[in-house]
Amino acid sequence: MDTLAQLLDGVRARGAVFTRTVISPGWSLRFASGAHLTLVVAPHDRIWISATGREPIEVGPGDIAVLRGPAPYTVAEDPASPPRRVITGADYCARTARAAAAGGPAPEPRTCGVAETGSALLISGAYEGPSGISDRLLDALPDVVVVPRGESDRTLLTLVEEEVRHDKPGQQAVLDRLLDLLLVATLRAWFDRPRSHAPAWYRATDDSVVAGALRLLHDDPAHPWTVAALATKVGVSRSGLARRFARDVGEPPMTYLATWRVALAADLLRDTDATVGAIAREVGYSTTFALSVAFKRRRGITPTQHRAALAHTPATRP
Template sequence: MDTLANLLDGVRARGAVFTRTVMSPQWSLRFASGAQLTLVIAVNGRIWVTPAGNEPVLVDSGDIVVVRGPAPYTVAEDPAAPPHQVITSADYCARTARAVAGGGPAPDPRTCGVGEAGAAFLISGAYEGRAGISDRLLDALPDVLVVPERDSDRTLLALATEELRRDKPGQQAVLDRLLDLLLVSTLRAWFDRPQNHAPAWYRTTDDSVVASALRLMHDHPAHPWTVATLAAKVGSSRSGLARRFTRHVGEPPMTYLGTWRVALAADLLRDTDATVSSIARKVGYSNTFALSVAFKRCRGITPTQHRAAARRTRELNT
Protein backbone atom coordinates (compact mmCIF):
# COMPACT_ATOMS: atom_id res chain seq x y z
CA MET A 1 0.00 0.00 0.00
CA ASP A 2 1.82 3.10 -1.25
CA THR A 3 -0.40 6.11 -0.64
CA LEU A 4 2.36 8.61 -1.39
CA ALA A 5 2.66 7.14 -4.88
CA ASN A 6 -1.12 7.43 -5.29
CA LEU A 7 -1.13 11.05 -4.16
CA LEU A 8 1.74 11.94 -6.47
CA ASP A 9 0.44 9.94 -9.43
CA GLY A 10 -1.27 12.96 -10.99
CA VAL A 11 1.49 15.46 -10.14
CA ARG A 12 3.12 16.60 -13.35
CA ALA A 13 5.23 19.69 -13.86
CA ARG A 14 4.27 21.24 -17.18
CA GLY A 15 6.36 24.15 -18.33
CA ALA A 16 7.73 24.50 -14.79
CA VAL A 17 9.56 27.68 -13.94
CA PHE A 18 12.96 26.19 -13.12
CA THR A 19 15.74 28.76 -12.67
CA ARG A 20 19.20 29.39 -11.30
CA THR A 21 19.34 32.74 -9.51
CA VAL A 22 22.60 34.56 -8.75
CA MET A 23 22.45 36.90 -5.75
CA SER A 24 24.27 40.13 -5.01
CA PRO A 25 25.26 40.87 -1.39
CA GLN A 26 22.40 41.77 0.99
CA TRP A 27 19.84 40.24 -1.35
CA SER A 28 16.21 39.60 -0.44
CA LEU A 29 13.49 38.34 -2.79
CA ARG A 30 9.75 38.10 -2.29
CA PHE A 31 8.16 35.27 -4.29
CA ALA A 32 4.51 35.85 -5.16
CA SER A 33 3.90 33.50 -8.07
CA GLY A 34 1.04 31.65 -6.40
CA ALA A 35 2.74 28.28 -6.90
CA GLN A 36 1.25 25.41 -4.89
CA LEU A 37 4.70 23.99 -4.16
CA THR A 38 8.17 25.37 -4.78
CA LEU A 39 11.51 23.63 -4.35
CA VAL A 40 14.43 25.86 -3.38
CA ILE A 41 18.04 24.67 -3.10
CA ALA A 42 20.68 26.86 -1.49
CA VAL A 43 23.58 25.89 -3.74
CA ASN A 44 26.12 28.32 -2.34
CA GLY A 45 25.63 30.04 1.00
CA ARG A 46 22.99 30.01 3.72
CA ILE A 47 19.54 31.45 3.14
CA TRP A 48 16.48 32.32 5.20
CA VAL A 49 12.99 31.38 4.03
CA THR A 50 10.14 33.33 5.62
CA PRO A 51 6.58 32.21 4.84
CA ALA A 52 3.73 34.70 5.15
CA GLY A 53 2.89 35.34 8.79
CA ASN A 54 5.45 32.89 10.18
CA GLU A 55 8.96 32.86 11.57
CA PRO A 56 11.99 32.64 9.23
CA VAL A 57 13.57 29.22 8.66
CA LEU A 58 17.35 28.90 8.30
CA VAL A 59 18.54 26.78 5.38
CA ASP A 60 22.16 25.68 5.14
CA SER A 61 24.08 25.48 1.89
CA GLY A 62 23.11 22.32 0.01
CA ASP A 63 19.80 21.79 1.81
CA ILE A 64 16.58 21.41 -0.16
CA VAL A 65 13.47 23.35 0.85
CA VAL A 66 9.85 22.80 -0.13
CA VAL A 67 7.62 25.83 0.35
CA ARG A 68 3.86 25.31 0.36
CA GLY A 69 1.84 27.96 -1.45
CA PRO A 70 0.01 29.80 -2.70
CA ALA A 71 0.81 32.50 -0.12
CA PRO A 72 3.88 34.68 -0.85
CA TYR A 73 7.17 34.03 0.94
CA THR A 74 10.59 35.69 1.20
CA VAL A 75 14.01 34.18 0.52
CA ALA A 76 16.86 36.31 1.83
CA GLU A 77 20.43 36.49 3.02
CA ASP A 78 19.18 38.30 6.14
CA PRO A 79 15.57 37.73 7.30
CA ALA A 80 15.43 41.29 8.62
CA ALA A 81 16.22 42.83 5.22
CA PRO A 82 13.20 44.14 3.31
CA PRO A 83 12.66 42.51 -0.13
CA HIS A 84 14.27 44.52 -2.93
CA GLN A 85 12.34 42.63 -5.62
CA VAL A 86 8.95 40.94 -5.86
CA ILE A 87 8.89 38.00 -8.27
CA THR A 88 5.67 36.82 -9.90
CA SER A 89 5.04 33.96 -12.32
CA ALA A 90 5.37 36.38 -15.24
CA ASP A 91 8.41 38.18 -13.88
CA TYR A 92 11.01 35.64 -12.77
CA CYS A 93 13.89 37.12 -14.75
CA ALA A 94 12.47 40.43 -15.96
CA ARG A 95 15.24 42.53 -14.40
CA THR A 96 17.96 40.38 -16.01
CA ALA A 97 16.20 40.51 -19.39
CA ARG A 98 16.04 44.31 -19.22
CA ALA A 99 19.74 44.51 -18.35
CA VAL A 100 20.68 42.29 -21.31
CA ALA A 101 18.46 44.34 -23.63
CA GLY A 102 20.33 47.44 -22.48
CA GLY A 103 23.69 45.99 -23.48
CA GLY A 104 24.61 44.13 -20.30
CA PRO A 105 26.31 40.72 -20.24
CA ALA A 106 24.11 37.74 -21.07
CA PRO A 107 23.83 35.14 -18.27
CA ASP A 108 23.77 31.39 -18.70
CA PRO A 109 20.48 29.89 -19.93
CA ARG A 110 17.68 29.98 -17.33
CA THR A 111 19.80 32.13 -15.03
CA CYS A 112 18.62 35.28 -13.29
CA GLY A 113 21.43 37.68 -12.44
CA VAL A 114 25.04 37.81 -13.56
CA GLY A 115 27.66 35.60 -11.94
CA GLU A 116 30.20 37.15 -9.61
CA ALA A 117 33.12 35.57 -7.81
CA GLY A 118 31.86 34.12 -4.54
CA ALA A 119 28.27 35.14 -5.22
CA ALA A 120 25.54 33.12 -3.57
CA PHE A 121 23.01 31.44 -5.81
CA LEU A 122 20.00 29.22 -5.49
CA ILE A 123 17.99 26.92 -7.71
CA SER A 124 14.21 27.05 -7.62
CA GLY A 125 11.50 25.03 -9.34
CA ALA A 126 7.82 25.93 -9.01
CA TYR A 127 4.59 23.99 -9.52
CA GLU A 128 2.14 26.56 -10.81
CA GLY A 129 -1.42 26.28 -12.06
CA ARG A 130 -3.20 22.92 -12.07
CA ALA A 131 -0.26 20.68 -11.27
CA GLY A 132 -2.40 17.86 -9.85
CA ILE A 133 -1.12 18.24 -6.29
CA SER A 134 -3.60 16.69 -3.86
CA ASP A 135 -5.00 18.62 -0.93
CA ARG A 136 -4.43 15.49 1.13
CA LEU A 137 -0.70 15.83 0.44
CA LEU A 138 -0.65 19.60 0.99
CA ASP A 139 -2.46 19.20 4.31
CA ALA A 140 0.35 16.92 5.54
CA LEU A 141 3.08 19.50 4.87
CA PRO A 142 4.19 22.50 6.92
CA ASP A 143 4.55 25.90 5.25
CA VAL A 144 8.30 25.26 4.91
CA LEU A 145 10.04 21.90 5.13
CA VAL A 146 13.81 21.40 4.96
CA VAL A 147 15.73 18.28 3.99
CA PRO A 148 19.42 18.50 4.97
CA GLU A 149 22.03 17.96 2.29
CA ARG A 150 23.09 14.63 3.82
CA ASP A 151 19.57 13.21 3.34
CA SER A 152 18.91 14.54 -0.16
CA ASP A 153 19.54 12.92 -3.53
CA ARG A 154 22.71 14.62 -4.73
CA THR A 155 22.64 12.79 -8.07
CA LEU A 156 19.29 14.35 -9.02
CA LEU A 157 20.44 17.77 -7.88
CA ALA A 158 23.62 17.51 -9.94
CA LEU A 159 21.56 16.55 -13.00
CA ALA A 160 19.23 19.51 -12.51
CA THR A 161 22.11 21.93 -11.98
CA GLU A 162 23.82 20.78 -15.16
CA GLU A 163 20.61 20.79 -17.21
CA LEU A 164 19.80 24.36 -16.19
CA ARG A 165 22.98 25.55 -17.88
CA ARG A 166 22.05 23.96 -21.21
CA ASP A 167 19.93 25.18 -24.06
CA LYS A 168 18.89 22.13 -26.07
CA PRO A 169 15.75 20.82 -27.78
CA GLY A 170 13.37 19.10 -25.37
CA GLN A 171 14.97 20.75 -22.36
CA GLN A 172 11.69 21.86 -20.79
CA ALA A 173 10.45 18.27 -20.74
CA VAL A 174 13.69 17.15 -19.08
CA LEU A 175 13.47 19.88 -16.45
CA ASP A 176 9.82 19.09 -15.75
CA ARG A 177 10.62 15.45 -15.09
CA LEU A 178 13.66 16.37 -12.95
CA LEU A 179 11.47 18.64 -10.85
CA ASP A 180 8.98 15.80 -10.36
CA LEU A 181 11.77 13.44 -9.31
CA LEU A 182 13.27 15.99 -6.93
CA LEU A 183 9.87 16.57 -5.33
CA VAL A 184 9.23 12.85 -4.76
CA SER A 185 12.75 12.29 -3.45
CA THR A 186 12.59 15.29 -1.12
CA LEU A 187 9.16 14.50 0.31
CA ARG A 188 10.17 10.89 0.90
CA ALA A 189 13.32 11.96 2.72
CA TRP A 190 11.35 14.43 4.85
CA PHE A 191 8.59 11.96 5.78
CA ASP A 192 11.23 9.36 6.69
CA ARG A 193 12.67 11.59 9.43
CA PRO A 194 11.03 10.40 12.72
CA GLN A 195 10.81 13.91 14.19
CA ASN A 196 8.52 15.01 11.35
CA HIS A 197 5.70 12.66 12.43
CA ALA A 198 4.67 11.41 9.00
CA PRO A 199 0.91 11.10 8.47
CA ALA A 200 -0.72 7.73 8.94
CA TRP A 201 -1.27 7.26 5.21
CA TYR A 202 2.50 7.45 4.61
CA ARG A 203 3.62 5.03 7.28
CA THR A 204 3.84 1.43 6.17
CA THR A 205 2.00 -1.21 8.16
CA ASP A 206 2.74 -4.88 8.45
CA ASP A 207 -0.93 -5.52 9.20
CA SER A 208 -2.33 -6.98 5.97
CA VAL A 209 -5.92 -6.47 7.11
CA VAL A 210 -5.42 -2.74 7.67
CA ALA A 211 -3.46 -2.37 4.42
CA SER A 212 -6.26 -4.09 2.49
CA ALA A 213 -8.89 -1.84 4.07
CA LEU A 214 -6.90 1.26 3.16
CA ARG A 215 -6.49 0.06 -0.40
CA LEU A 216 -10.22 -0.53 -0.77
CA MET A 217 -11.08 2.96 0.51
CA HIS A 218 -8.49 4.61 -1.71
CA ASP A 219 -9.41 2.67 -4.84
CA HIS A 220 -13.19 2.90 -4.37
CA PRO A 221 -13.98 6.00 -2.27
CA ALA A 222 -17.54 6.28 -3.64
CA HIS A 223 -18.53 2.80 -2.48
CA PRO A 224 -21.01 2.90 0.44
CA TRP A 225 -18.51 1.48 2.89
CA THR A 226 -19.31 0.65 6.49
CA VAL A 227 -16.98 -0.93 9.00
CA ALA A 228 -18.98 -4.14 8.55
CA THR A 229 -18.65 -4.23 4.74
CA LEU A 230 -14.96 -3.41 4.94
CA ALA A 231 -14.43 -6.14 7.53
CA ALA A 232 -16.21 -8.66 5.36
CA LYS A 233 -14.04 -7.76 2.37
CA VAL A 234 -10.75 -8.06 4.27
CA GLY A 235 -11.67 -11.17 6.25
CA SER A 236 -11.96 -9.67 9.70
CA SER A 237 -14.60 -9.10 12.33
CA ARG A 238 -16.11 -5.63 12.58
CA SER A 239 -14.65 -4.99 16.02
CA GLY A 240 -11.29 -6.46 15.07
CA LEU A 241 -10.92 -4.24 12.02
CA ALA A 242 -11.97 -1.13 13.96
CA ARG A 243 -9.46 -1.87 16.71
CA ARG A 244 -6.55 -2.74 14.41
CA PHE A 245 -7.21 0.13 12.02
CA THR A 246 -7.33 2.71 14.81
CA ARG A 247 -4.13 1.34 16.34
CA HIS A 248 -2.14 1.48 13.08
CA VAL A 249 -3.65 4.55 11.38
CA GLY A 250 -4.51 6.69 14.40
CA GLU A 251 -8.22 7.13 13.72
CA PRO A 252 -11.27 4.90 13.09
CA PRO A 253 -11.96 3.63 9.56
CA MET A 254 -15.02 5.82 8.87
CA THR A 255 -13.27 8.93 10.16
CA TYR A 256 -10.35 8.26 7.85
CA LEU A 257 -12.68 7.60 4.91
CA GLY A 258 -14.55 10.84 5.53
CA THR A 259 -11.41 12.99 5.49
CA TRP A 260 -10.14 11.11 2.43
CA ARG A 261 -13.37 11.79 0.56
CA VAL A 262 -13.32 15.48 1.48
CA ALA A 263 -9.71 15.79 0.30
CA LEU A 264 -10.63 14.20 -3.03
CA ALA A 265 -13.59 16.58 -3.34
CA ALA A 266 -11.33 19.55 -2.57
CA ASP A 267 -9.01 18.58 -5.43
CA LEU A 268 -11.91 18.23 -7.87
CA LEU A 269 -13.44 21.54 -6.79
CA ARG A 270 -10.11 23.28 -7.34
CA ASP A 271 -9.02 21.58 -10.54
CA THR A 272 -12.26 20.94 -12.47
CA ASP A 273 -15.48 22.72 -13.40
CA ALA A 274 -17.67 19.76 -12.41
CA THR A 275 -20.78 20.60 -10.41
CA VAL A 276 -20.73 20.19 -6.64
CA SER A 277 -23.51 17.62 -6.99
CA SER A 278 -21.53 15.45 -9.42
CA ILE A 279 -18.39 15.73 -7.27
CA ALA A 280 -20.38 14.68 -4.21
CA ARG A 281 -21.51 11.49 -5.93
CA LYS A 282 -18.04 10.80 -7.31
CA VAL A 283 -16.44 10.80 -3.85
CA GLY A 284 -19.20 8.89 -2.05
CA TYR A 285 -21.88 11.35 -0.91
CA SER A 286 -25.50 11.04 -1.97
CA ASN A 287 -26.06 14.74 -2.62
CA THR A 288 -24.64 18.27 -2.32
CA PHE A 289 -25.96 18.73 1.21
CA ALA A 290 -24.20 15.62 2.53
CA LEU A 291 -20.89 16.73 1.01
CA SER A 292 -21.32 20.26 2.34
CA VAL A 293 -21.88 19.01 5.89
CA ALA A 294 -18.78 16.79 5.74
CA PHE A 295 -16.68 19.45 4.01
CA LYS A 296 -17.54 22.14 6.56
CA ARG A 297 -16.89 19.76 9.44
CA CYS A 298 -13.40 18.96 8.11
CA ARG A 299 -12.37 22.34 6.67
CA GLY A 300 -14.61 24.97 8.23
CA ILE A 301 -15.93 26.19 4.86
CA THR A 302 -18.42 24.94 2.28
CA PRO A 303 -17.43 23.35 -1.05
CA THR A 304 -18.62 26.47 -2.89
CA GLN A 305 -16.47 28.71 -0.67
CA HIS A 306 -13.46 26.46 -1.26
CA ARG A 307 -13.92 26.64 -5.03
CA ALA A 308 -14.36 30.42 -4.94
CA ALA A 309 -11.20 30.85 -2.86
CA ALA A 310 -9.19 28.68 -5.29
CA ARG A 311 -10.42 30.75 -8.23
CA ARG A 312 -9.56 34.02 -6.50
CA THR A 313 -6.06 32.76 -5.84
CA ARG A 314 -5.57 31.79 -9.50
CA GLU A 315 -6.86 35.18 -10.67
CA LEU A 316 -4.54 37.05 -8.32
CA ASN A 317 -1.52 35.19 -9.66
CA THR A 318 -2.21 35.29 -13.38
Protein backbone atom coordinates in the same frame (compact mmCIF):
# COMPACT_ATOMS: atom_id res chain seq x y z
CA MET B 1 -1.26 0.32 -1.63
CA ASP B 2 1.06 3.12 -2.78
CA THR B 3 -0.93 6.25 -2.04
CA LEU B 4 2.05 8.55 -2.59
CA ALA B 5 2.36 7.24 -6.15
CA GLN B 6 -1.36 7.85 -6.67
CA LEU B 7 -1.10 11.43 -5.45
CA LEU B 8 2.05 12.25 -7.39
CA ASP B 9 0.82 10.58 -10.58
CA GLY B 10 -1.31 13.62 -11.37
CA VAL B 11 1.55 16.07 -10.80
CA ARG B 12 2.88 17.05 -14.20
CA ALA B 13 4.98 20.15 -14.66
CA ARG B 14 3.99 22.16 -17.73
CA GLY B 15 6.47 24.91 -18.48
CA ALA B 16 8.36 24.35 -15.24
CA VAL B 17 10.32 27.42 -14.22
CA PHE B 18 13.88 26.70 -13.14
CA THR B 19 15.93 29.77 -12.34
CA ARG B 20 19.45 30.42 -11.13
CA THR B 21 19.62 33.59 -9.06
CA VAL B 22 22.99 35.24 -8.46
CA ILE B 23 22.82 37.35 -5.33
CA SER B 24 24.96 39.86 -3.44
CA PRO B 25 25.96 39.66 0.25
CA GLY B 26 23.16 40.66 2.61
CA TRP B 27 20.50 39.53 0.17
CA SER B 28 16.89 38.84 1.12
CA LEU B 29 14.14 38.00 -1.39
CA ARG B 30 10.40 37.93 -0.77
CA PHE B 31 8.66 35.46 -3.13
CA ALA B 32 5.00 36.28 -3.69
CA SER B 33 4.29 34.50 -6.95
CA GLY B 34 1.48 32.29 -5.69
CA ALA B 35 3.16 29.07 -6.84
CA HIS B 36 1.64 26.02 -5.14
CA LEU B 37 4.90 24.12 -4.81
CA THR B 38 8.45 25.40 -5.15
CA LEU B 39 11.75 23.57 -4.73
CA VAL B 40 14.69 25.69 -3.57
CA VAL B 41 18.36 24.82 -3.08
CA ALA B 42 21.46 26.92 -2.46
CA PRO B 43 24.25 24.54 -3.58
CA HIS B 44 27.09 26.28 -1.74
CA ASP B 45 25.53 28.46 0.96
CA ARG B 46 23.35 28.35 4.03
CA ILE B 47 20.02 30.12 3.63
CA TRP B 48 16.99 30.89 5.81
CA ILE B 49 13.38 30.45 4.74
CA SER B 50 10.59 32.30 6.53
CA ALA B 51 6.94 31.54 5.81
CA THR B 52 4.34 34.07 6.90
CA GLY B 53 3.84 33.95 10.66
CA ARG B 54 6.40 31.15 11.14
CA GLU B 55 9.84 31.01 12.70
CA PRO B 56 12.71 31.05 10.14
CA ILE B 57 13.96 27.63 9.06
CA GLU B 58 17.66 27.07 8.39
CA VAL B 59 18.53 25.29 5.15
CA GLY B 60 22.14 24.13 4.84
CA PRO B 61 24.33 24.13 1.72
CA GLY B 62 22.92 21.63 -0.74
CA ASP B 63 19.80 20.88 1.32
CA ILE B 64 16.59 20.81 -0.72
CA ALA B 65 13.55 22.72 0.52
CA VAL B 66 10.00 22.25 -0.74
CA LEU B 67 7.80 25.28 -0.10
CA ARG B 68 4.05 24.91 -0.05
CA GLY B 69 2.18 27.89 -1.49
CA PRO B 70 0.45 29.94 -2.42
CA ALA B 71 1.30 32.06 0.65
CA PRO B 72 4.39 34.30 0.31
CA TYR B 73 7.72 33.39 1.90
CA THR B 74 11.14 34.98 2.30
CA VAL B 75 14.49 33.43 1.39
CA ALA B 76 17.46 35.26 2.89
CA GLU B 77 21.12 35.08 3.82
CA ASP B 78 20.20 36.35 7.30
CA PRO B 79 16.71 35.83 8.75
CA ALA B 80 16.90 39.26 10.38
CA SER B 81 17.36 41.04 7.03
CA PRO B 82 14.21 42.68 5.64
CA PRO B 83 13.40 41.77 2.02
CA ARG B 84 15.29 43.90 -0.47
CA ARG B 85 13.10 42.76 -3.34
CA VAL B 86 9.58 41.38 -3.63
CA ILE B 87 9.23 38.96 -6.52
CA THR B 88 5.83 38.32 -8.06
CA GLY B 89 4.74 36.25 -11.02
CA ALA B 90 4.69 39.35 -13.20
CA ASP B 91 8.20 40.67 -12.54
CA TYR B 92 10.48 37.74 -11.80
CA CYS B 93 13.86 38.49 -13.42
CA ALA B 94 12.45 41.75 -14.81
CA ARG B 95 15.47 43.78 -13.67
CA THR B 96 17.86 41.35 -15.36
CA ALA B 97 15.83 41.44 -18.58
CA ARG B 98 15.79 45.27 -18.57
CA ALA B 99 19.55 45.43 -18.04
CA ALA B 100 20.21 43.07 -20.94
CA ALA B 101 17.76 44.96 -23.21
CA ALA B 102 19.58 48.21 -22.43
CA GLY B 103 22.83 46.78 -23.76
CA GLY B 104 24.19 45.33 -20.53
CA PRO B 105 25.88 41.95 -20.33
CA ALA B 106 23.69 39.05 -21.39
CA PRO B 107 22.97 36.62 -18.56
CA GLU B 108 23.47 32.91 -18.81
CA PRO B 109 20.29 31.02 -19.67
CA ARG B 110 17.64 31.02 -16.92
CA THR B 111 19.77 33.28 -14.73
CA CYS B 112 18.64 36.30 -12.75
CA GLY B 113 20.94 38.86 -11.21
CA VAL B 114 23.38 39.52 -14.03
CA ALA B 115 24.07 42.95 -12.53
CA GLU B 116 24.74 41.53 -9.07
CA THR B 117 28.26 41.40 -7.71
CA GLY B 118 27.90 38.46 -5.35
CA SER B 119 28.71 34.82 -5.88
CA ALA B 120 25.86 33.30 -3.90
CA LEU B 121 23.63 31.09 -6.01
CA LEU B 122 20.00 30.10 -5.48
CA ILE B 123 18.29 27.53 -7.71
CA SER B 124 14.50 27.31 -7.64
CA GLY B 125 11.96 25.29 -9.57
CA ALA B 126 8.22 25.94 -9.32
CA TYR B 127 4.90 24.56 -10.47
CA GLU B 128 2.64 27.16 -12.02
CA GLY B 129 -0.93 27.09 -10.74
CA PRO B 130 -2.31 23.88 -9.23
CA SER B 131 -0.63 21.74 -11.97
CA GLY B 132 -2.59 18.68 -10.90
CA ILE B 133 -1.14 18.85 -7.40
CA SER B 134 -3.53 16.96 -5.17
CA ASP B 135 -5.11 18.69 -2.19
CA ARG B 136 -4.48 15.42 -0.35
CA LEU B 137 -0.75 15.85 -0.97
CA LEU B 138 -0.69 19.53 -0.02
CA ASP B 139 -2.66 18.79 3.15
CA ALA B 140 0.06 16.32 4.19
CA LEU B 141 2.89 18.86 3.94
CA PRO B 142 4.00 21.60 6.32
CA ASP B 143 4.77 25.05 4.94
CA VAL B 144 8.43 24.13 4.45
CA VAL B 145 9.93 20.65 3.97
CA VAL B 146 13.71 20.37 4.24
CA VAL B 147 15.69 17.30 3.15
CA PRO B 148 19.37 17.42 4.16
CA ARG B 149 22.04 17.16 1.50
CA GLY B 150 23.06 13.67 2.59
CA GLU B 151 19.51 12.32 2.20
CA SER B 152 18.63 13.94 -1.12
CA ASP B 153 19.19 12.57 -4.61
CA ARG B 154 22.44 14.23 -5.64
CA THR B 155 22.36 12.75 -9.14
CA LEU B 156 19.09 14.50 -9.94
CA LEU B 157 20.27 17.79 -8.46
CA THR B 158 23.48 17.65 -10.50
CA LEU B 159 21.42 17.11 -13.65
CA VAL B 160 19.28 20.14 -12.77
CA GLU B 161 22.32 22.34 -12.10
CA GLU B 162 23.83 21.40 -15.46
CA GLU B 163 20.62 21.64 -17.47
CA VAL B 164 19.63 25.13 -16.31
CA ARG B 165 22.94 26.58 -17.50
CA HIS B 166 22.25 25.87 -21.17
CA ASP B 167 19.61 26.35 -23.85
CA LYS B 168 19.06 23.15 -25.80
CA PRO B 169 16.38 21.78 -28.13
CA GLY B 170 13.60 20.10 -26.16
CA GLN B 171 14.91 21.56 -22.94
CA GLN B 172 11.53 22.53 -21.49
CA ALA B 173 10.38 18.91 -21.62
CA VAL B 174 13.58 17.86 -19.86
CA LEU B 175 13.14 20.51 -17.15
CA ASP B 176 9.51 19.52 -16.63
CA ARG B 177 10.47 15.90 -16.04
CA LEU B 178 13.44 16.83 -13.85
CA LEU B 179 11.20 18.94 -11.62
CA ASP B 180 8.73 16.06 -11.31
CA LEU B 181 11.51 13.57 -10.48
CA LEU B 182 13.16 15.92 -8.00
CA LEU B 183 9.84 16.53 -6.24
CA VAL B 184 9.06 12.79 -5.97
CA ALA B 185 12.54 11.93 -4.71
CA THR B 186 12.59 14.79 -2.19
CA LEU B 187 9.14 14.08 -0.76
CA ARG B 188 9.86 10.37 -0.51
CA ALA B 189 13.07 11.10 1.38
CA TRP B 190 11.24 13.50 3.71
CA PHE B 191 8.34 11.12 4.41
CA ASP B 192 10.87 8.42 5.29
CA ARG B 193 12.47 10.58 7.98
CA PRO B 194 11.52 9.44 11.51
CA ARG B 195 10.33 12.89 12.61
CA SER B 196 8.56 13.95 9.43
CA HIS B 197 5.11 13.23 10.91
CA ALA B 198 4.19 11.49 7.67
CA PRO B 199 0.45 11.06 7.12
CA ALA B 200 -1.24 7.78 7.98
CA TRP B 201 -1.62 6.80 4.33
CA TYR B 202 2.17 6.84 3.94
CA ARG B 203 3.38 5.38 7.20
CA ALA B 204 4.05 1.67 7.17
CA THR B 205 2.12 -0.25 9.77
CA ASP B 206 3.03 -3.63 11.16
CA ASP B 207 -0.64 -4.28 11.81
CA SER B 208 -1.99 -6.14 8.77
CA VAL B 209 -5.55 -5.48 9.95
CA VAL B 210 -5.09 -1.69 9.86
CA ALA B 211 -3.22 -1.88 6.56
CA GLY B 212 -6.04 -3.95 5.09
CA ALA B 213 -8.68 -1.49 6.29
CA LEU B 214 -6.79 1.46 4.82
CA ARG B 215 -6.43 -0.37 1.52
CA LEU B 216 -10.17 -1.01 1.37
CA LEU B 217 -11.01 2.65 2.11
CA HIS B 218 -8.57 3.92 -0.49
CA ASP B 219 -9.51 1.42 -3.18
CA ASP B 220 -13.26 2.04 -2.90
CA PRO B 221 -14.03 5.23 -0.94
CA ALA B 222 -17.53 5.44 -2.43
CA HIS B 223 -18.61 2.14 -0.88
CA PRO B 224 -21.12 2.59 1.99
CA TRP B 225 -18.58 1.59 4.58
CA THR B 226 -19.33 1.11 8.25
CA VAL B 227 -16.92 0.04 10.95
CA ALA B 228 -18.76 -3.26 11.13
CA ALA B 229 -18.44 -3.85 7.37
CA LEU B 230 -14.73 -3.02 7.45
CA ALA B 231 -14.20 -5.29 10.44
CA THR B 232 -15.90 -8.17 8.64
CA LYS B 233 -13.68 -7.66 5.58
CA VAL B 234 -10.46 -7.72 7.59
CA GLY B 235 -11.60 -10.49 9.90
CA VAL B 236 -11.71 -8.87 13.33
CA SER B 237 -14.37 -7.56 15.69
CA ARG B 238 -15.81 -4.08 15.30
CA SER B 239 -14.28 -2.90 18.58
CA GLY B 240 -10.95 -4.50 17.76
CA LEU B 241 -10.71 -2.69 14.42
CA ALA B 242 -11.78 0.64 15.93
CA ARG B 243 -9.15 0.36 18.67
CA ARG B 244 -6.27 -0.72 16.40
CA PHE B 245 -7.14 1.77 13.64
CA ALA B 246 -7.24 4.72 16.07
CA ARG B 247 -3.95 3.58 17.62
CA ASP B 248 -2.06 3.46 14.30
CA VAL B 249 -3.84 6.17 12.29
CA GLY B 250 -4.74 8.59 15.07
CA GLU B 251 -8.47 8.81 14.37
CA PRO B 252 -11.49 6.47 13.97
CA PRO B 253 -12.05 4.73 10.61
CA MET B 254 -15.14 6.72 9.65
CA THR B 255 -13.52 10.04 10.51
CA TYR B 256 -10.56 9.12 8.33
CA LEU B 257 -12.88 8.08 5.50
CA ALA B 258 -14.87 11.34 5.65
CA THR B 259 -11.69 13.41 5.46
CA TRP B 260 -10.41 11.30 2.56
CA ARG B 261 -13.69 11.63 0.66
CA VAL B 262 -13.68 15.42 1.02
CA ALA B 263 -10.07 15.58 -0.19
CA LEU B 264 -10.98 13.44 -3.20
CA ALA B 265 -13.92 15.74 -3.91
CA ALA B 266 -11.66 18.80 -3.73
CA ASP B 267 -9.37 17.29 -6.36
CA LEU B 268 -12.30 16.40 -8.63
CA LEU B 269 -13.72 19.91 -8.30
CA ARG B 270 -10.41 21.25 -9.54
CA ASP B 271 -9.57 18.68 -12.22
CA THR B 272 -12.98 17.98 -13.77
CA ASP B 273 -16.10 19.85 -14.85
CA ALA B 274 -18.39 17.23 -13.30
CA THR B 275 -21.33 18.59 -11.34
CA VAL B 276 -21.16 18.71 -7.56
CA GLY B 277 -23.88 16.07 -7.45
CA ALA B 278 -21.90 13.71 -9.70
CA ILE B 279 -18.77 14.25 -7.61
CA ALA B 280 -20.74 13.61 -4.43
CA ARG B 281 -21.85 10.21 -5.73
CA GLU B 282 -18.35 9.38 -6.97
CA VAL B 283 -16.79 9.88 -3.54
CA GLY B 284 -19.53 8.20 -1.54
CA TYR B 285 -22.22 10.77 -0.72
CA SER B 286 -25.78 10.16 -1.87
CA THR B 287 -26.68 13.84 -2.34
CA THR B 288 -25.10 17.19 -3.09
CA PHE B 289 -26.29 18.40 0.30
CA ALA B 290 -24.49 15.59 2.14
CA LEU B 291 -21.21 16.39 0.42
CA SER B 292 -21.67 20.13 1.03
CA VAL B 293 -22.19 19.58 4.75
CA ALA B 294 -19.11 17.35 5.04
CA PHE B 295 -17.03 19.65 2.84
CA LYS B 296 -17.91 22.79 4.79
CA ARG B 297 -17.32 21.06 8.12
CA ARG B 298 -13.76 20.20 7.14
CA ARG B 299 -12.78 23.12 4.89
CA GLY B 300 -14.99 25.98 5.98
CA ILE B 301 -16.47 26.53 2.51
CA THR B 302 -18.90 24.70 0.24
CA PRO B 303 -17.82 22.69 -2.83
CA THR B 304 -19.23 25.40 -5.08
CA GLN B 305 -17.23 28.09 -3.28
CA HIS B 306 -14.11 25.93 -3.51
CA ARG B 307 -14.49 25.54 -7.28
CA ALA B 308 -15.18 29.25 -7.71
CA ALA B 309 -12.04 30.14 -5.78
CA LEU B 310 -9.97 27.86 -8.02
CA ALA B 311 -11.45 29.47 -11.12
CA HIS B 312 -10.21 32.86 -9.94
CA THR B 313 -6.69 31.66 -9.14
CA PRO B 314 -4.41 33.11 -11.84
CA ALA B 315 -1.58 31.13 -13.39
CA THR B 316 1.62 32.31 -11.77
CA ARG B 317 5.34 32.29 -12.28
CA PRO B 318 7.80 32.05 -9.40
